[in-house]
Amino acid sequence: IAGLGEVVKYAGLIGQSFNNILSKYIKQGNLYDQACLSQLIYKSAKQKADIVSQDEREGNLRIVLNFGHTFGHAIEKSLGYGKLQHGEAVIIGLLAAVELSERTSKARTASLSEYKKTIKGFLELLPQYYINSSDVISYMEIDKKRKGKRLIFVLLDKPGMPIKCDVKKNLIKPSLNAALKEYEKRR
Numbered sequence: 001i002a003g004l005g006e007v008v009k010y011a012g013l014i015g016q017s018f019n020n021i022l023s024k025y026i027k028q029g030n031l032y033d034q035a036c037l038s039q040l041i042y043k044s045a046k047q048k049a050d051i052v053s054q055d056e057r058e059g060n061l062r063i064v065l066n067f068g069h070t071f072g073h074a075i076e077k078s079l080g081y082g083k084l085q086h087g088e089a090v091i092i093g094l095l096a097a098v099e100l101s102e103r104t105s106k107a108r109t110a111s112l113s114e115y116k117k118t119i120k121g122f123l124e125l126l127p128q129y130y131i132n133s134s135d136v137i138s139y140m141e142i143d144k145k146r147k148g149k150r151l152i153f154v155l156l157d158k159p160g161m162p163i164k165c166d167v168k169k170n171l172i173k174p175s176l177n178a179a180l181k182e183y184e185k186r187r
Contacts, residue, residue, distance in 0.1 A: 001031075001125045005087025008094055008122055009068050010044040012115055015160025018043055019115050026121040064162040067154040068094035071176060074139035079129055088126050095119045096179035101155040103171045111158035124186050131183070133176050140172070 011019040021043075025036050048065065055062040072093030076084060084092075098116050102109045140151060151172070155165050 001091075001122070002085030002087035004031075004040075004122065005068075005072075005085075005090035005094075007040050007044045008091055008119060010047050011118060012067060012094065012098070012156055012159055013064055013162055014043065014047055015158075016114065019118055019159055023114065023118045023121070026118065031125075060164075063152075063164055064154050067156070067162055068097045070140060070143055070151060070153055071096040071136070071179070073143065074136045075131055077139040078132060078135035083129055084127065091119060091122045091126060092131075092179055092183050095123065095182060096176045097153065097155055099178045100153060100167060100171060100175035101157070103175055104155065104165060104167055105157075108157060112156060115156070115159045120182055123183050126183065126186065128184075128186065131180055133173060133180055136176055137173055 007022065011022045021036075022040060025031075025033070025040065028036075030036075051062055051065060068090045070093070072086070072090035075089040075092055076086060079089075095116070098112050098119065101112060141149075143151060150166050151169075153165050153167055154162050155167075157163050
């Protein structure tokens with residue numbers, strides 16, 4: 001499941017066609033279907049290689065690989081490393097990033113709804129812990145990817161269209177809380 005966290009990220013970065021494959025995979029419930037896993041992993045690795053080859057020195061494009069990670073890293077740290085695996089925390093972080101995408105522009109809600117459903121399908125597979133949103137926010141404020149006191153997020157305009165955003169601070173916690181509420185529903 002932890003490895004699939006990165007695959008779920010690529011569904012957002014690649015777009016609807018890849019999300020459709022991933023959605024079908026999670027709905028089937030056979031997480032060990034080797035043919036499907038191979039296809040998902042191949043497409044994800046290819047996307048990462050394409051991005052890295054275009055931006056080997058981490059200039060600008062490569063930042064899209066951080067989609068969901070600003071929240072995810074802080075969630076990991078707030079729990080203490082070893083409880084949620086990196087990819088598991090990223091799944092929750094992806095949902096928070098989609099929530100933030102919608103809060104920064106309500107026009108995105110419709111185009112992100114299918115991807116959001118896919119992420120929620122993966123939430124059901126995660127181990128359950130109480131996550132304190134204030135602790136997560138505190139760790140986000142010391143994230144290594146910030147610019148001065150500003151947090152830079154990778155959000156989605158729509159699946160397949162990531163955008164780098166400097167968002168209003170008052171939108172971050174409600175987005176995180178909405179994602180955590182969905183995660184906690186799974187208990």
